[in-house]
Amino acid sequence: MTHRRKIIIDTDPGQDDAVALLLALSAPERLEVLGVTAVAGNVPLALTQRNARVICELAGSSVPVFAGCDAPLKRDLVTAEHVHGKTGLDGCDLPEPARPLRPEHAVEFIIETLRREAPGTVTLCPLGPLTNIATAFQRAPDVVGRVAEIVLMGGAYFEVGNITPAAEFNIYVDPEAAEIVFKSGVPLVVLPLDVTHKALTSRAWVEEMRSLGTPVGRAVAGWTDFFERFDTAKYGSEGAPLHDPCVIAYLLAPDLFSGRHINVEIEVNSPLTLGMTVADWWRVTDRPANALFLGDVDRDGLFRLFSDQIARL
Ligand code: RIB
Ligand code: CA
Numbered sequence: 436m437t438h439r440r441k442i443i444i445d446t447d448p449g450q451d452d453a454v455a456l457l458l459a460l461s462a463p464e465r466l467e468v469l470g471v472t473a474v475a476g477n478v479p480l481a482l483t484q485r486n487a488r489v490i491c492e493l494a495g496s497s498v499p500v501f502a503g504c505d506a507p508l509k510r511d512l513v514t515a516e517h518v519h520g521k522t523g524l525d526g527c528d529l530p531e532p533a534r535p536l537r538p539e540h541a542v543e544f545i546i547e548t549l550r551r552e553a554p555g556t557v558t559l560c561p562l563g564p565l566t567n568i569a570t571a572f573q574r575a576p577d578v579v580g581r582v583a584e585i586v587l588m589g590g591a592y593f594e595v596g597n598i599t600p601a602a603e604f605n606i607y608v609d610p611e612a613a614e615i616v617f618k619s620g621v622p623l624v625v626l627p628l629d630v631t632h633k634a635l636t637s638r639a640w641v642e643e644m645r646s647l648g649t650p651v652g653r654a655v656a657g658w659t660d661f662f663e664r665f666d667t668a669k670y671g672s673e674g675a676p677l678h679d680p681c682v683i684a685y686l687l688a689p690d691l692f693s694g695r696h697i698n699v700e701i702e703v704n705s706p707l708t709l710g711m712t713v714a715d716w717w718r719v720t721d722r723p724a725n726a727l728f729l730g731d732v733d734r735d736g737l738f739r740l741f742s743d744q745i746a747r748l
Contacts, residue, residue, distance in 0.1 A: 447476025447563030448486035450658035455679035472541035476563035478523035488532035503541030507609035526661025569612035590712030602710030635674030694729035
């Protein structure tokens with residue numbers, strides 16, 4: 436009997452978040468999704484919480500969805516409609532969610548869940564800005580030591596930034612929150628752009644999704660078609676980078692990835708490099724290692740995993 440990992444997915448859907456949620460919900464024998472917490476990021480909170488519910492219902496899941504923070508700890512919200520479209524889920528029209536949002540604030544849900552579940556049994560999977568996680572740690576320091584691991588999409592080093600020349604979007608939106616998380620002492624696994632920019636869809640894979648002939652397959656194809664246009668125009672790459680699905684893929688098949696356990700710190704002061712993840716990849720300092728910072732992925736193995744799992748929904 437394989438061990439079922441308990442996880443909370445913190446997310447700002449976003450087409451790539453949507454594929455990540457579908458992946459997680461496609462493997463109930465491996466992942467017990469205790470809850471989905473929405474945060475402001477790609478689009479405002481009113482949309483990310485709505486999108487999270489739409490996606491969970493598309494997967495046929497009754498997992499509880501909570502709304503969290505609608506703005507970064509200390510800064511104005513920066514969104515990414517230029518990438519994800521006005522709704523955050525452009526590319527596929529889906530009905531309004533039937534199930535309501537849970538009334539508890541997402542931060543309270545995270546705190547209460549960590550206090551209820553046995554220490555070291557819950558993994559946090561942030562796919563957007565780290566505002567909800569940092570707020571939970573600030574409000575309830577006693578839960579920090581109860582977190583098994585944080586496996587997050589964010590940051591960049593050799594790949595440099597995507598929202599500024601120096602910073603990746605999730606970290607840039609709330610650098611103070613990222614600093615709290617990266618200094619928390621919780622074991623971190625970081626899926627940066629260095630990895631996710633290698634997780635590019637192909638025309639053949641998108642058509643494979645469409646040919647599933649299922650509502651999920653059609654949605655994944657529509658979302659990735661829409662999402663691809665931004666990266667193709669910017670990077671000239673064929674294919675959309677499936678950033679957030681790499682987090683779930685790591686949980687299901689960690690051997691697809693490789694990286695280094697190193698020190699990673701967050702720039703929170705410099706206007707020029709705000710939100711940069713300063714990764715000591717060559718270990719030139721004696722700063723303590725606080726993160727498994729991933730640098731490479733078996734792209735074909737990754738997309739075989741995506742195909743196998745999405746076809747199950
Ligand atoms: O920089 C990529 C990250 O920002 C992804 O999580 C994407 O969904 C956006 O949130
Ligand atoms: Ca995201």
